[in-house]
Amino acid sequence: MKQSTTFEPPPISEATASLEAGVLAGKRRALAKAITLIENTRADRRAEANGLVSRILPHTGKAIRVGISGVPGVGKSTFIEALGLFLVKTGLKVAVLAVDPSSRISGGSILGDKVRMEYLARETNAFIRPSPSAGTLGGVARRTRESMLLCEAAGYDVILIETVGVGQSEIAVSEMVDFFLVLLLPNAGDEIQGIKKGIIEMADGLVVHKADSGNEDQATQAQRHYRNAVNLVRAKRKDWRAPVLRASSTEGHGIDKVWDMVSRHRRLLCERNQLESMRSAQMQRWFQTALEEELLDRFHEDPRIRERLADLQARMRARRLSPHHAAEHLVDLFLS
Structure with a gap:
């Protein structure tokens, strides 16, 4: 039979269609369930979820997407709450996607961001x-x-994405x-050594946080050090060097300036017609990631792979088989 050259997402159930309607109506409960x-x-x-995402895609793309990272103890949640409250007061609706690190031992996570952002959580907008x-690299959930x-x-x-912390994969x-x-x-001191060069290169903006009263001198010195560091690395964009x-x-100092920085960057992208091309490139990378994840999922779900895996692992532990040889065997089995 000749396969169709067109592809349409599979239909979704009535329950998922109801979720779609609730999301498009801006209902928070429906959004949480989705x-x-x-x-x-x-x-x-997963099939229902993929169908839902495909159906809502035409209604996306207008928000400002901001990723926020930093070493543990820098105060990401406190900063996000302050920024979120500032934005809500200006009349904007703010969504925070806060990623909690999962334990590699138990697989569990604390999921306590609503507690840490209690004032922002009370806002209707x-x-x-x-x-x-869940162990995903890059400090973001899958x-x-x-x-x-x-x-x-x-x-x-505005969508604010809080990541786990700073690392090369972030x-x-x-x-x-x-x-x-x-x-x-x-x-600043030794802390500047802990910030990877790759993170500095990828940053669109940097903020010396906890610049509280009594900390002004340290914060000013740190700001000077980090500005020098930014000048030593290749700029992410020719027309924008990270402030x-x-x-x-x-104390509420500097939050407005941070948002002004984000807004200036947004205007620059729009004025030069670069926002859509950037998002298109991001969609292609998303597709590549999704393709790899789907292949891995199907590979591990294959009953033939599950049946053979234990024997191969035993042989590797006994030093009778190399990992590459075992992997090659499983891939051949999967493709057969």
Whole structure:
């Protein structure tokens, strides 16, 4: 039989269609349930989730997407709450996708961001969704992209994505946002050595956080150090060199300047017609990631692979078979 050259997403159930209607109407409960659906790993639920995301895609793309990263203890949640409250007061709707690190031992995560952002959580125009990273590299949950699109379809103007922390693999978050912001500690010294060159290169803006009263000198010195560091690395864009600002979330200083920086960057992208081309490139990278994940899922779900895997692992432990040889055997089996 000749296969059709066109492809349409499979139809979704009435329950999922109801979720779609609720998301498009801006209902937070429907949005929360829709994100729960796309985070489900069951094969039948994945099909429903993929159908839902395909259907809401035409209603996405208008929000400002901001990724926020920083070393543990820099105050990401405190900063995001302060920024979120500032944006809500200006009349914007804000969604926060906060990724909690999952334990490699138990697989569990704390998921306590609604507790840490208690004031923002009370705002009717704010939505906070913690999700486990589940070991995903890049400090983002596996379905963060889909969650972001659902929030956009629900009418949120700004999407803030909080990542686990700073690391070489964390540049993954910069491939799904319009603006990648890195928070820094005010005591520059050895801390500057802990920030990877790759993170500095990928940052669209840097903020020396916790620049509180009594900390001004340290924060100013740190700002100077980081500005020098930015000047020593290749700029992410020819027409934009990452600014280095100071801010204090507890005292409310500098939050407006941070948003002004993000807004200026957004205007620049739009004026030069670069936003859509950037998002198109991000969609292609998303497709590549999704393709790899789908292949791995199907590989591990294959009963022949599961049946053979234990024997091969035993042989490797006994030093009778190399990992590459075992992998080659499983791939041949999968493709047969």
